[in-house]
Amino acid sequence: MNLLNLIEKVVSFKCKQAAPSKSIKLSKVYRIPSIINLRKNYPTFRVEHNFSDLNTQILLCDSGEHEIVLILNYNFFHYSEIINTICDIPMPVSYETVGDVIHFNLNVEHLPYKYLIGKILYDKTGCTVINKLGNIKSTFRYYDFEYIGGKVDINSLNYNNEKEVNIDGTKYTIYKEEDILDLKERECKNTCKSYTTLSKDDFNKELLDLLIKDYCNKKILIKIDKLETTLVQNDVKFFIDLKNVYWCSKLQEERRKLINEIDSKSVVCDAFCGAGPMVIPLLKKGCQVYCNDLNEKAINCLKINLKINKIEEGFNIENQDAKVFLKNIQNVKIDHYILNLPEYSIDYLKYINQGKVHCYFFSNENDVKNYVFVKTGIINPNIRLIRKVSPSKNVYKLFINLNK
Incomplete structure (x- = not known):
């Protein structure tokens, strides 16, 4: 029930x-x-x-x-109305959606409510709900996450006695507080003390007590062994393995802008292509694309996406370190280079000696021009802010025309 x-x-x-x-x-x-x-x-x-x-x-x-x-x-009620009715603190109402997956980056004060958040959002959207764990540290940039809502309700899992449950081909691994070294760092005090309601006489307090009991302050963490989804972006259908491949829906508008900047029939190099958010639209536009990614799982997704979109030619795919890849194509006439690995992209500029370069990188807004000068020697760089990631870190785009 x-x-x-x-x-x-x-x-x-x-x-x-x-x-x-x-x-x-x-x-x-x-x-x-x-x-x-x-x-x-x-x-x-x-x-x-x-x-x-x-x-x-x-x-x-x-x-x-x-x-x-x-x-x-x-x-009748929206997610935000219900969650803020039950909980005593302001709750997150914005999130990223990737296909049929909702992705949160919950603050520590929201963690006691995570399974209630997941339950309500799954009921409202039918999407699997996950929460990012820590920062992106993997070489391949995908993030670790926990399952907080979906087809399997937390109360259907015997989490007191079982550590692994297989349901419909997906393995749910349950970690208790004592199994997770960093859980205590993420733990916060029980904030489920009293309740606000849409109208004080509307909601049964006993019901709210039961909801708190069933869904809040659970000292467990649930992981799943696979998470695959499909989505449409810039009129292209994509298959994404979110467990092993990085994807950011927030970059859709920036991708659209860059696709429009590049003329059809151009020769393009995407050194960190991932599942192909730039590759597939450019191929459909008529470009020839040299694409590479070190992550074999990303290349597998790219190949699936080529088949989904019925693209059979115009591309060259490599699964190499970007340094090796860029050196190997130095004699190929490239019109546009795309470097979108913000943590390291700017370090790969030295392997490019021609064409127009679109380089995405992280920097503090107070130090961005000096950072680019130190890294590249460019005195007046052509820089544009793409998005704010955190109070101390933004994503910028550096444009360089090496043909001049």
Whole structure:
């Protein structure tokens, strides 16, 4: 039983029992229709009334002589309304979506609520919900994550007695507090003390207590052995192995801009191509692309994406260290180089001696020009801010035209 389905809110409205006309000014209520058919079953509320004629249309209007009661259910409320109703602290409402996966980067104060966050968002979207663990440290830039919501509810796992559970071909590994060295560093005090509600009389406190008991302050961490999804970006379908391959949906607009900057029939080198977010659109545009990635799993995704998009020619794929790859194609006439490994991209500029270079890198905004000068010797670099990653780190794009 999903306890969240017990959440209800009672609201009443003035109404008329009549057909709509220009003389009646209907009430405009957010997410509630102004004309209610008593014979219809609405997914987000039910109607309580004493009208004998069920064929009647009820018009919500301030001048109405009747009153109608609506019972708003769990489906009516947004994720943010529900989570902030149950919890005492402001909860995260923004997240990244990759296909049918929702990705959070929860702060420590939100961790006691992580499974409740995952449960509500899965109910609302049908997406698997994960939380990033720590910083990206892997050579291949994919991040470690924990499972916090999806097809498998935490309360269906016997986490007190089992360490591994296989469900529908996916292995769920359960780590208890004593199994995780850094869990104590992430632990915070029990903040589930009292509750705010949409209206103090609307929600049953016993129900909220049960939700807190079932979903909050669980000193466990759940990992899954695979997480694959598909998505459409810039009119291209992609298959992504999120367990082993880096993907950032927030870069969609930047990718679109760069794709538009590059003329069709251009020869392009993507030295850190990943699953092909730039490669596939450029090939569809008519470019020839030399693509490389050190991560074999990323190259596997790229090959799948080429098949999905029915692309059979115009590309050369390598699975090498970018230094070796760039040296090997120095005699090939390249029009555009794409270096998108922000932690290290700028260090690979020395292996490029021609073409237009689009180099993405990390830097502090107070030191960016000096950083580029120290690394490249360029006095007045052509730099553009791409996005803010953290208070002390931004992603920038350095553009260099080596043909001049």
